[in-house]
Amino acid sequence: MTTRFILKLSCPDQPGIVHTVTGFLLEQGGNILTSAQHGDAAHQRFFMRIEFECARPVEAQALRQAFAGHAERLQMDWELVASAAKxxxxxxxxxxxxxxxxxxxxxxxxxxxxxxxxxxxxxxxxxxxxxxxxxxxxxxxxxxxxxxxxxxxxxxxxxxxxxxxxxxxxxxxxxxxxxxxxxxxxxxxxxxxxxxxxxxxxxxxxxxxxxxxxxxxxxxxxxxxxxxxxxxxxxxxxxxxxxxxxxxxxxxxxxxxxxxxxxxxxxxxxxxxxxxxxxxxxxxxx
Incomplete structure (x- = not known):
């Protein structure tokens, strides 16, 4: 269990992606440490990487399970890992x-x-x-x-x-x-x-x-x-x-x-x- 994680994702560009991700982090007690995003207008695809910290230690797998529904709805290719994992x-x-x-x-x-x-x-x-x-x-x-x-x-x-x-x-x-x-x-x-x-x-x-x-x-x-x-x-x-x-x-x-x-x-x-x-x-x- 740890407190710092990285979430990276790409999906078809559409309204509400950032709202969904940041809303999820708020629900999990996550504080965003760094955030970067890019929209590829030619291919209508959105890319994002966020590093965040939770108030209490949590397992990465638990966060993945909680986020999976959002990812499926927005057709994301995504990965969520503990920052310290080498x-x-x-x-x-x-x-x-x-x-x-x-x-x-x-x-x-x-x-x-x-x-x-x-x-x-x-x-x-x-x-x-x-x-x-x-x-x-x-x-x-x-x-x-x-x-x-x-x-x-x-x-x-x-x-x-x-x-x-x-x-x-x-x-x-x-x-x-x-x-x-x-x-x-x-x-x-x-x-x-x-x-x-x-x-x-x-x-x-x-x-x-x-x-x-x-x-x-x-x-x-x-x-x-x-x-x-x-x-x-x-x-x-x-x-x-x-x-x-x-x-x-x-x-x-x-x-x-x-x-x-x-x-x-x-x-x-x-x-x-x-x-x-x-x-x-x-x-x-x-």
């Missing part, structure tokens, strides 16, 4: 560890409000790093590109997800394409960091592609994973200025710093329930 995150990584190391440090220093119960990789490179943070490391190799081995490896990943009650999967430079079945299973709860300012320079070696085109800005994109490669709803993007004198290798080094910052922001906003889906876009209440 998101349980599974990190997937391959052979580039800059994002992994950055996230582990942020968690260790209490700058990222998540828990990391496990790390999965198709290589063994970072088992010692995981051990230094007392996090179980699962090595699920992919020795060939056969469909059978791919399915077997993804079944093991799903077992880790279910055994550890994972809320969010993060592809921290995990250089494998997830199957459509796994993408569907993780819909809305898997974040990828792409080393490009999408939608430009998709696929492999985007920094080298950017160098060839002579761009003046490079960036990184954190987005939700879908079965369409590098096309999921974008959560956050960041850029860095470059110039003609920089070789591709320098762009890669600069880009890695940008990737770390971009991914950490996206994870934090997801963990704080600030991200709402709007078709193939997102609404982010920062």
């Amino acid at each position: 998101t349980r995150v599974l990190l997937l990584v391959s052979k580039l560890g800059h994002c992994l190391n950055d996230l582990l440090f942020r968690v260790q220093t209490n700058h990222l409000p998540i828990e990391i119960p496990a790390i999965v990789s198709n290589h063994r490179d970072f088992y010692q790093l995981a051990a230094s943070h007392n996090i179980p490391f699962h090595h699920f190799p992919l020795l060939n590109a056969s469909e059978e081995q791919k399915q077997a490896q993804e079944r093991k990943i799903r077992e880790v997800i279910e055994e550890n009650r994972i809320d969010l999967v993060v592809l921290a430079r995990y250089m494998q394409i997830l199957s459509p079945a796994l993408c569907e299973y993780l819909s809305g709860r898997a974040i990828n960091i792409h080393h490009s300012f999408l939608p430009s320079f998709k696929g492999a070696k985007p920094y080298h592609q950017a160098h060839e085109r002579g761009v003046k800005l490079i960036g990184a994109t954190a987005h939700y994973v879908t079965s369409h490669l590098d096309e999921g709803p974008i959560i956050e993007q960041e850029v860095a200025r470059i110039d003609h004198s920089m070789p591709p290798e320098q762009l890669v080094a600069i880009g890695r710093d940008v990737e770390c910052v971009t991914l950490a922001r996206a994870i934090q906003w997801h963990a704080e329930h600030r991200v709402l889906m709007n078709g193939n876009r997102t609404v982010v209440f920062r």
Whole structure:
């Protein structure tokens, strides 16, 4: 039981939404601490996030049950959680560890409000790093590109997800394409960091592609994973200025710093329930 909660919701735009929500909070003895809302006129959809505090400790499930009738009447997609509940995150990584190391440090220093119960990789490179943070490391190799081995490896990943009650999967430079079945299973709860300012320079070696085109800005994109490669709803993007004198290798080094910052922001906003889906876009209440 606790006193502070977060309610986020989206629904068809219509009169009385804010009145219904605030009236419900008043009935529950709730005091609003922060509130943000957005109306998408093009799609006639309304989005809202409220953090509130109750006068007395109460269970989140009890509040969900009390609110369910209002949500059904207004056709809401919604979530109500205790503010203090930490998101349980599974990190997937391959052979580039800059994002992994950055996230582990942020968690260790209490700058990222998540828990990391496990790390999965198709290589063994970072088992010692995981051990230094007392996090179980699962090595699920992919020795060939056969469909059978791919399915077997993804079944093991799903077992880790279910055994550890994972809320969010993060592809921290995990250089494998997830199957459509796994993408569907993780819909809305898997974040990828792409080393490009999408939608430009998709696929492999985007920094080298950017160098060839002579761009003046490079960036990184954190987005939700879908079965369409590098096309999921974008959560956050960041850029860095470059110039003609920089070789591709320098762009890669600069880009890695940008990737770390971009991914950490996206994870934090997801963990704080600030991200709402709007078709193939997102609404982010920062």
